[in-house]
Amino acid sequence: xxxIKNALVMPMTDGIAIEKGEVxxxxxxxxxxxxxxxxxxxxxxxxxxxxxxGGLVMPSFKNAHTHSAMTFLRSYADDLPLQEWLFxxxxxxEAKLTGDHIYWLSKLAILEYLTSGVTxxxxxxxxxxxxxxxxxxxGFRTVxxxxxxxxxxxxxxxxxxxxxxxxxxxxxSYRLGFHAEYTASYELLEGMAELAKKYRQGVSTHNSETAxxxxxxxxxxGKTPTELFDSLGLFEFGGSSFHCVHLSDNDISIFRDRGLYxxxxxxxxxxxxxxxxxxxxxxxxxxxxxxxxxxxxxNNCLDMFREMFLMTALQKLKLDDAAACPAQWVLEAATxxxxxxxxxxxxxxxxxxxxxxxIIIDLNQPNMQPLNSIANNxxxxxxxxxxxxxxxxxKVLYERGExxxxxxxxxxxxxxxxxxxxxx
Amino acid sequence: xxxIKNALVMPMTDGIAIEKGEVxxxxxxxxxxxxxxxxxxxxxxxxxxxxxxGGLVMPSFKNAHTHSAMTFLRSYADDLPLQEWLFxxxxxxEAKLTGDHIYWLSKLAILEYLTSGVTxxxxxxxxxxxxxxxxxxxGFRTVxxxxxxxxxxxxxxxxxxxxxxxxxxxxxSYRLGFHAEYTASYELLEGMAELAKKYRQGVSTHNSETAxxxxxxxxxxGKTPTELFDSLGLFEFGGSSFHCVHLSDNDISIFRDRGLYxxxxxxxxxxxxxxxxxxxxxxxxxxxxxxxxxxxxxNNCLDMFREMFLMTALQKLKLDDAAACPAQWVLEAATxxxxxxxxxxxxxxxxxxxxxxxIIIDLNQPNMQPLNSIANNxxxxxxxxxxxxxxxxxKVLYERGExxxxxxxxxxxxxxxxxxxxxx
Numbered sequence: 001x002x003x004i005k006n007a008l009v010m011p012m013t014d015g016i017a018i019e020k021g022e023v024x025x026x027x028x029x030x031x032x033x034x035x036x037x038x039x040x041x042x043x044x045x046x047x048x049x050x051x052x053x054g055g056l057v058m059p060s061f062k063n064a065h066t067h068s069a070m071t072f073l074r075s076y077a078d079d080l081p082l083q084e085w086l087f088x089x090x091x092x093x094e095a096k097l098t099g100d101h102i103y104w105l106s107k108l109a110i111l112e113y114l115t116s117g118v119t120x121x122x123x124x125x126x127x128x129x130x131x132x133x134x135x136x137x138x139g140f141r142t143v144x145x146x147x148x149x150x151x152x153x154x155x156x157x158x159x160x161x162x163x164x165x166x167x168x169x170x171x172x173s174y175r176l177g178f179h180a181e182y183t184a185s186y187e188l189l190e191g192m193a194e195l196a197k198k199y200r201q202g203v204s205t206h207n208s209e210t211a212x213x214x215x216x217x218x219x220x221x222g223k224t225p226t227e228l229f230d231s232l233g234l235f236e237f238g239g240s241s242f243h244c245v246h247l248s249d250n251d252i253s254i255f256r257d258r259g260l261y262x263x264x265x266x267x268x269x270x271x272x273x274x275x276x277x278x279x280x281x282x283x284x285x286x287x288x289x290x291x292x293x294x295x296x297x298x299n300n301c302l303d304m305f306r307e308m309f310l311m312t313a314l315q316k317l318k319l320d321d322a323a324a325c326p327a328q329w330v331l332e333a334a335t336x337x338x339x340x341x342x343x344x345x346x347x348x349x350x351x352x353x354x355x356x357x358x359i360i361i362d363l364n365q366p367n368m369q370p371l372n373s374i375a376n377n378x379x380x381x382x383x384x385x386x387x388x389x390x391x392x393x394x395k396v397l398y399e400r401g402e403x404x405x406x407x408x409x410x411x412x413x414x415x416x417x418x419x420x421x422x423x424x
Numbered sequence: 425x426x427x428i429k430n431a432l433v434m435p436m437t438d439g440i441a442i443e444k445g446e447v448x449x450x451x452x453x454x455x456x457x458x459x460x461x462x463x464x465x466x467x468x469x470x471x472x473x474x475x476x477x478g479g480l481v482m483p484s485f486k487n488a489h490t491h492s493a494m495t496f497l498r499s500y501a502d503d504l505p506l507q508e509w510l511f512x513x514x515x516x517x518e519a520k521l522t523g524d525h526i527y528w529l530s531k532l533a534i535l536e537y538l539t540s541g542v543t544x545x546x547x548x549x550x551x552x553x554x555x556x557x558x559x560x561x562x563g564f565r566t567v568x569x570x571x572x573x574x575x576x577x578x579x580x581x582x583x584x585x586x587x588x589x590x591x592x593x594x595x596x597s598y599r600l601g602f603h604a605e606y607t608a609s610y611e612l613l614e615g616m617a618e619l620a621k622k623y624r625q626g627v628s629t630h631n632s633e634t635a636x637x638x639x640x641x642x643x644x645x646g647k648t649p650t651e652l653f654d655s656l657g658l659f660e661f662g663g664s665s666f667h668c669v670h671l672s673d674n675d676i677s678i679f680r681d682r683g684l685y686x687x688x689x690x691x692x693x694x695x696x697x698x699x700x701x702x703x704x705x706x707x708x709x710x711x712x713x714x715x716x717x718x719x720x721x722x723n724n725c726l727d728m729f730r731e732m733f734l735m736t737a738l739q740k741l742k743l744d745d746a747a748a749c750p751a752q753w754v755l756e757a758a759t760x761x762x763x764x765x766x767x768x769x770x771x772x773x774x775x776x777x778x779x780x781x782x783i784i785i786d787l788n789q790p791n792m793q794p795l796n797s798i799a800n801n802x803x804x805x806x807x808x809x810x811x812x813x814x815x816x817x818x819k820v821l822y823e824r825g826e827x828x829x830x831x832x833x834x835x836x837x838x839x840x841x842x843x844x845x846x847x848x
Contacts, residue, residue, distance in 0.1 A: 075800035
């Protein structure tokens, strides 16, 4: 059992923070949260005691949309128009990727997630075997998201992945998903609806990221992407949509009625000039919210603190209202909301029996002082620098700048540079 | 002499980075930049050798607009409409501040600047004696900016400060400034123009931060704030304006013609829903750019990395153009541009004889890899976490998480909490 003591604990169960609190973990689970009494200690032997030094223990962040292995294209093609970026720079480079590349590039992303207090990624990419290997070796949790496109012949592959990867490790799950409306045939979408029924599971996809995507979908089908997916029964069991920048009022109603998660990616949406998602409108309509970084070639970093600030700051600008999108919404979306959007029901908060996916935020840092509001400090002033420790499934993977994922970070950096150099 | 070795050096003099480079400092100055040969070493004895471990040595960031002592109001009043925030929350609390408070609260800000690689602030606040004391003790550089408002009777005080604080320490300077058009009488503005002539110096002020401010100025004077200031001769010797969110084309022409610096504060402007400054338009018109954080009650943090990302990301959103405002503009504005806007001509880049105000960025971090583009990595992916060392005037004030400002950070945190608690 691991004991984290001398902490301010924010379990995210009821909005209350526990002063002078403790969190104990046993194996991969949370064993205790609160202020223990003598009786509680009597039978307990700890393999390790971690002094949080007054720091904040809270559920880790979950990254509800990413393409982790795109780390090799960080800062490779910035400040370009979207189409030129995608078709002339990104796609040709991705075509050169091998499984071995993806193994190393995923590890680079995992390092970065850990520095930002992220313990799980909802990851849409190819070569899942390499990706799964990198994650299991690192002790990092991932939910792979189906990424198929094109013709229905690809549905069998997705079905195979669902059976192959679910159950392969407690850290790994695979969920139904496809790339996007604009890369899918109508028949593929019909087939996705069949798979949703077969697995009784929600479906995830890129949805309404750009105005162009929505306009062209309406031209083709007379429906928005959301309306099209819903009409095909794709959302019968819920699911999640990535980006959700250009949603109509009717789309938002569908999200609410189907219990869909809107996964906002404000860093990517601003860097690629896609627009600002209607977060406040969605929230007020009762749509469930989650947060993702998107991939590191469009963002360019995998930093949940940046996403949190942008999530609220861009709403304030969009609505000309400094009161828009308060910090508490953001914090819930980045922890509980994202966990649920990924199907990680056991990783959403800190309570006995939940997965021990947690972080310690160092409050003895200038940007966390004074302590007028912990939640606001994290959302408006927080930085990766404040992450003192990141624990996934009960294992400390990052602590005070040191990584514990079984691979020397410098080997990973060297490999990442080798990969991009070999392609250029 | 201090030797920084094993570095990638980006002097910001000509856009070239020096691989396997070194920077030597002697006292408060840069003594050498480049790849030294054996002859260079012959006569040199080093008091300290710093191994940059392959990290990037570059000029430090300069924060060209802030109100440092407002740290006590961090996260005190967020998510409120601007008027309610300012008049019901901020002003009543500021009225309670003493010089001793400002001394401690300034030190808190200095700690935070150092974590973000900032070595100088252009600071507009009251109680300058307390502020100057905190800065000199800490070894931090500051340019105090006149903050007078109201009637011309306050001009004498400003004149006195100019004489008192310029020359008091190599770390301190004082520049002509006033709070804003909307808090100044016409006669005060006329008097400011006289002071500009007397000192042959530019004038700095808040300018066109909100649409309301500009609208009301036009109603009152038939001119925008920029036009009004210019008509009074306030810009005869240049100067700088903070925020510059709502500038007309004619305002931008005046900025260009007068050589004024536009100091953008995108974090504050988004959090307070003030709008997005026309950075690209200003740049293309030839206006000089600088970057500031604004005060920590409106931002809420003092993080130049956040400001840099926002500076470009918001332009991309504003102009619907992913190519807008490339990283190089941002990096130049946050280093050289800000230094010049503050009158720190000797702190702008790394060359022999310049002030040794520099940082080391740790490149052995996941968010800095691979090294496709150093500049883009810093602007799009950089974080305070990457700041390995911050040196001001040749003295290391921050290194690998440890502060060296002569005061225990925990004492500063405790004081900041005491101050806000005593006021509540």
